[in-house]
Amino acid sequence: MPSSPKIRPSRPRLVSDVAEWDMETDVAIVGFGGAGACAAIEASDAGARVTLFEVASASGGSTALSSAEVYLGGGGGTRVQQACGYADSTEDMFQYLMAAGGDIADEAKVRLYCEESTEHFDWLVAMGAPYKDSEYKERAIMALTDDCLLYTGSEKCWPFRDVAEPCPRGHNLEVEGDNGGPLLMKILTEQVEKRSIQVEYNARALTLIASEEGEVLGLVVRIDGEERNVRAHRGVILCAGGFVMNPDMLAQYCPRLVEGPMPIGNPGDTGTGLLMGQSVGGALLHMDQHFITLPYYPPSSLTYGIFVNGQAQRFINEDCYHSRIASRALDQLGGKTYLIVSADDYDHPSFMNAPIVGTGETIEELAEEVGLNSGMLRHTIEFYSEHAARGEDPLFHKSAEWLKPMAAPYAALDCTLGEGAIYAAFTLGGLDTRPTGEVLTTEKELIPGLYAAGRTACGIPRTAAGYASGLSVGDATFFGRAAGRASAGRPPEV
C-alpha cells in the first residue's frame, strides 16, 4: 500500500479498513528505549513472539541519553545497599515516594514498585548491568566515578525525613563519567538480540488498528516508505517516550517549556505514543506536569548558600533535591530567584551557568547591585545566620550539616529562568495505566490489547517537586517489564 498523507496517530485505523495484514506478531512494541527493551525481553521470555518498532536507526531512546541511574531499594536493601550498610525497608521507600508524589501519587504503582524493587535490581544484574558495591558520599546529581549508591532525592531533607527513615536509593552503573545510559542500552540491546525478537529500525508507528468495539488489534507502521498493517495478537505496547520535542503539545500543556529550559530527550519524544493511546480512548493524565531542574550542585558548597525570591525571602530548604528547588523557585511571585552565597563557599557551578549579578562587602551593597530590598535582604540573611550558628533553621528546616552563618563578602547568582541559568526539563504527563501497563479510559475502563510504559505513561515520577534521579529509568524499566509480561500473558485473539 502506498503511503497515505492523511494517516495520523490521533485517529485509529478501523480493522474493517485493513485489506490485509502485512506482518503478524504476538506483542508489538513501539520504541526501543529502556521501557521498550525491557518489555520485549520479558514478553519474549514469557513465550510470546515479539516485534520491536523503533523510529531511529538504533536502539537507545532517551534512556541512552540519561545517566541510567535507577531508583531502587526496600525489601531489606539491594545487594549494593546491603554492602554499604543500608537495610532499606519497603515501607520507608513507600512512605517516601508517596509523600514525594503528594496528592497525585499513584498508590498502586508505588506499592508494587517498592515491593518488587530489589527483584528488579537483581534482574538488571542478571541482564548484565554492573553495579559496584560502593557509595558515592558527596551531594551530587550523579556519580561521575564508577561508584554506585547515592542519595538522589530529598530523603534526608525536611519534610521527608520526618515521614520515612532516609536511605540512598540511586544506583549508578559501574562506569566512569556520565556514561550510564549508553552502557545500559548496550546491555539491554544485547539481551534483545540474544532472543528471537524481531527488531525493525527506521520504522515509524503511524497509528493503531482497532476494532469497532474498541479493542486494539495492531498498528500501522511505515517501513521503507511503505505502510504496513501489523497484527499484534496479544497486544501493542507503547514505549515511545514523552512529548518534550513537540512544540505544539508543549505550547498547549507546558508552555513554560517552549522556550528557555533545555529539553531532556531524544528527537522521537514527539508525543506520538500519547496520541495513539488517546485515539482509542486512553486518558492523558497530568499533562501540565513536568520535570524541571536547576542543577546548581556540584559544587556542594553552594548548598551553604540561600535561595531568595524577588522579595528577598527564602522559600526552600536548600539541601533538598535540585528539581524540588527549581519547582519552588518557578512558583515564586514574579518568578525571580537568586542564590546568595558567601565568597568562602563560592566555587564555580559545574552545570548551572547562572550569572553573578551582585557582590558586596555589605548586605546593602549586594542588595543594591541585585535590585533587592536591602532591609528585607538584611533580615533574611541575619535571621538565617543567627539561627544557623545554633544549628537551627526554624523556617525551612535545612539539615544541620548544611547550616553555617553567612559571612561577608557575598555574591548573588541570578537563577531566574531566562536570565542565563541552565534549566532542563522533560514531560511527566502520559497515559493512565494500571501497574500492568494496561491503558485505561477516563472512566477507568480497560482498553483491550493496549499497554504503555516509560514516559508514554503517567508513572511513578509525576512532579518536579517530588522527583528523584533514577525514578524515570527505574519506572521505565520496571513497568516496561510488567507490560511485557502482561501482554504476553493475554489470551491471543484469533
Place this chain on the structure above:
Amino acid sequence: MPSSPKIRPSRPRLVSDVAEWDMETDVAIVGFGGAGACAAIEASDAGARVTLFEVASASGGSTALSSAEVYLGGGGGTRVQQACGYADSTEDMFQYLMAAGGDIADEAKVRLYCEESTEHFDWLVAMGAPYKDSEYKERAIMALTDDCLLYTGSEKCWPFRDVAEPCPRGHNLEVEGDNGGPLLMKILTEQVEKRSIQVEYNARALTLIASEEGEVLGLVVRIDGEERNVRAHRGVILCAGGFVMNPDMLAQYCPRLVEGPMPIGNPGDTGTGLLMGQSVGGALLHMDQHFITLPYYPPSSLTYGIFVNGQAQRFINEDCYHSRIASRALDQLGGKTYLIVSADDYDHPSFMNAPIVGTGETIEELAEEVGLNSGMLRHTIEFYSEHAARGEDPLFHKSAEWLKPMAAPYAALDCTLGEGAIYAAFTLGGLDTRPTGEVLTTEKELIPGLYAAGRTACGIPRTAAGYASGLSVGDATFFGRAAGRASAGRPPEV
C-alpha cells in the same frame, strides 16, 4: 429501543449501529444552563431547528446557582461603564486578561471576547437583562444591592495595574441580594420559549453518534427510560458544565478538591460533556486547573490585614482578588495560611468562617498562640507597618489605599484549607475549542459537527490566580452564542 446498560459517554455509537433515527434536528444542544440557552437562541435566530436536552427537570444549570455577574467592557465602555464615567478600552481589557491568564491564556478567545464584549452586553440587555447605571464602590465579591458595576478582578492591583489601565468590568443584574443567577436564567428561558426551540427536560445525553470518519452526526439521549437516536444535521453543542460533581474525575485530575472545598456547581456537573467530546478525539486541556477561593471579604476592612504562611512570611498583596489569594495560599510550602489583623480592623467575615487561633497584645504572644516563629512574625509585621506608614509596600506592592501600620492588639484567623475556613471551587479544564466553539483534537484538527461552550470547554478563565468574578458566566454566554451561530451556519449534512 430498550435502555442498554453498556452505553457510556466515553465511547461514541457508530452510525452503522444506528438502526433508525428517533428524532431529527439541525442543532442539538446538551445542557440548558447559561451556555446552552445562549447557543439555542442564536442558532434558532440564525434559522436552524434547535433541540435542547436538559438532564434536570428545569433550565438553570450552574448559571442559575451563580450571581450571574458578567465580566464585560472594552470598546469605549458598556452603557453602564460609560454612565459611571469609565471609557474602557478594548486594549486595556485584552492586556489585563492576557496577563491574568498567564502562559496558558488563549489569545484568540481573549481577543474576540474583548472586541465583542460591549455588543454582548447590548445583546443581554436586548434579551431583557436589567442592569442599573450605577457602581457599587465597596471591595466585594458581588453587589448585594441592585447596583451594577464592580471591580471583580485584580485590575487595580500589582502587577496588573502596571500592565493595563484599571477599569471595573463586573456587571451585576438589577436585583437585590445574590439573586442574579435565577433572574438571568428566567430571562434566557423565556427567550428560548418564545422561539420554536424544542426543549426536552429529564433527558440524559448518553453518548455521541459518529461516522467511521469521525464526524459527529448526532447523539443518544435517554428520555422516559428509553434511548433515542437523535440526528443533528448541523451539529451537537456540548454545554453540560464541568466535572466538580464527579469524585472519580476530581481524584484523577484535581485531588485537592475531593475533600475540603465546597463544590460550586449543579448535580449535573459530572463531566459527561467532557467525556463525550474526548470520545471522538477532543483534547482535554488544563484538567488540573480549577477555580478555588477563600472569600475573606467582605468586610473589606480585613484587607488592612496581612496574610502569612507557616514561615510567618507574607506572600501576596492582600488587596487582590480573593481566588488569587487562595491560589497563592495553597501553593505555600506546608500549606499553612493565616490572616493577621489588628483588632481595630477586625469585623466578622461574611462567608469565610475561619477560626481565630490566636490573639495578643504583643506579637510574641500572638506568635506563640498561633505556633509561628515569633522573631520572623515580628519582622514581618514591623517591616510591613514601617513601610505602610509611608504608604509603601516594597515587597508586594499592595495599593496605598489598603496600607496602614498594624497596631496591637492582634488577631490571627487560620485560613488553612481543612481547618474550618470555607473554600469553594469548580473545575476549569475542558475541551479545546476554537473561538467558534468547534472542538479540536490534540493535533488541532477539527472534529466536524462538534461544538462545546461553558465549562465543558476550556475557556477564558483558566486559573484561580487570574480569575475575576463574571468570567465564567461571561464566557459561557458569549461563547455559547458563538457556538450556536457557528453550528447553525454549518452546511447541513444529508
